[in-house]
Amino acid sequence: MTAPIFPLSAVVGMDDLRLALVLNAVSPAIGGVLVRGEKGTAKSTAVRALAAVLPAVEVVSGCRFSCDPADIDPDCPDGPHDFAGPRESRPARLVELPVGASEDRLVGALDIERALAEGVKAYEPGLLAAAHRGLLYVDEVNLLGDHLVDLLLDAAALGMSYVEREGVSIRHRSRFLLVGTMNPEEGELRPQLLDRFGLTVEVAAPREVDARAEVVRRRLSFDADPTSFAAGFSAAESELASRILTARELLAQVALPDAVLRQIASVCASFEVDGLRADIVIARTAVAHTAWEGRSVVDGDDVRMAARLALPHRRRRNPFDAPGLDEEQLDNALDDHSNDDDPHDDGPGGAPAPQDSPAPADSSSPTDSGSAPERPMPAPGESFAAPTDTFRTRRLEVPGVGSGAAGRRSRAKTDVGRVTGSSRPTGKAGRLHLVSTMIAAAPQQKARGRTSAGLILRRQDLRLARREGRESNLVLFVVDASGSMAARSRMGAVKGAVLSLLLDAYQRRDKVGLVTFRGDSAELALPPTSSVDTAAARLTVLRTGGRTPLAAGLLRAREVLRVERLRDPRRRALMVVVTDGRATRRGGGDLEDAYRTAALLAAEGTAAVVVDCESGPVRLGLAGKLAMALGGPAVRLEELAADTLAASVRTFTGAA
Incomplete structure (x- = not known):
């Protein structure tokens, strides 16, 4: 007997969450639910409770892939099945995908036990097979490894899982509520998975x-x-399950009028969402909500509810945008279409009628985002420059091969990356490379006296998989905010370039930190964090002015890196120094101190890139000298286009 779970009907509040889960239970074609929230808000509790009210599924008896007797998969690995064969009804499964799962666990692999004991090639199903016609739950989905994200994306998009590995070639249906x-x-979450x-x-x-108090x-x-608590909500749970089943049966009878469909298109066009997936999701959600309410025709209220749940994550185009949805803009978009007497009339001259709703903010600049703090007033001797538009950069890599946390930046030896070969065990734990092990043992079978099925193995036959993937890094920005950098146009370009690199760091799952120096000292404006939108907000309001304590900035960066090495020894760092190379302080001598500090950082193995912000007809080349002392490349600010920067970094790192 399974232990009771906390009932969904007992969850206090969180109406939107319960509605989103229920609507996906009514119509799994909606595409699942992403639940975002702070820790301790019962996210996992509500998701696990949903499985208990999902309708039971009818399956072919003995089929490990949950084939539907009414729609048998002709490619089922356990087939062929007889349409008139035995069948059984069982509860819908809740399958949990751990963040640290392997590819074998997700998609399945060669059945090692049968391969070694019987000498036959058989397939062991994975979690995607177990989740078919059920619920696949991923806790901390934003921390899921990229190799698993790719496999999950393919299965979610195609409704089919393809397995081509270790001599196994299998495909099976995998349709689940994600x-x-x-x-x-x-x-944040990888954009492809977010959508x-x-x-x-x-x-x-x-x-x-x-x-x-009621929650507690x-x-x-x-x-x-x-047991007693769950029994107290058993009637409410039964009613909820019955209502979901009734809504499923009513779903095919719900009508979506053409006027409402045009209203959905109008809303999506107003919010300028990319692609057409949002239109389809809103339509399916509105139909499911209509069935849930026991009605047969979709109306504007259904569309509004569906848009509130389907649009917020599609409006956030980079991590600097504020999440959420402008409900006033949504109401305006709905009203504009409703008040249009002739939906085919585009206004005088055939031009589209102007919208009353405000235009969406330009997501290319974080200063337009609601998450950016209020611009501070500069003090005497200081100035403030808004950042220019961001642009796309290509990968900067730390030299060598690391072993840090999974990410998308530098090369790393990992336990879950792609297999690049095999090796003999060296005393360290690792995953068995079955094919290489069998190949090593096969030539010895006759000498070992094998006379029946099965494979005779010896310790010397064992081979471990050698894997390589990508790791995330700490990208520490060291930004010169002195008076020599205070020219308005130049500092705006500097901020735009650093914001572009921050966006790249977000996409590659890096931690980021920000050190600034000006006046007589340097400060840690942002301790290393995974929240790059916070870094962007701090950079956006950065003020400039005063002297240039370059040595102090490098020393502060060195201290930050030292502490981070103690906290996380496996995470390698990349220091990005943004400066014109000048150094001034009271008493002089700062330039020599800066070069000595740079040489010390280089001796400690700190990977660095210098962004040269010097301008004007006469250039002193000081940033280049600093880069030489750091042992890294120097890239001029005006040459900081994606291709130029990538070429410079490849030269430094030897990356392909």
């Missing part, structure tokens, strides 16, 4: 005292006696 939960403080989720919900702990009361009651 639910992911994440804490945005730990980093795959049909709906998104932001959750937070209630601020009302009564609601918080119910949790304590459940922990004290789970």
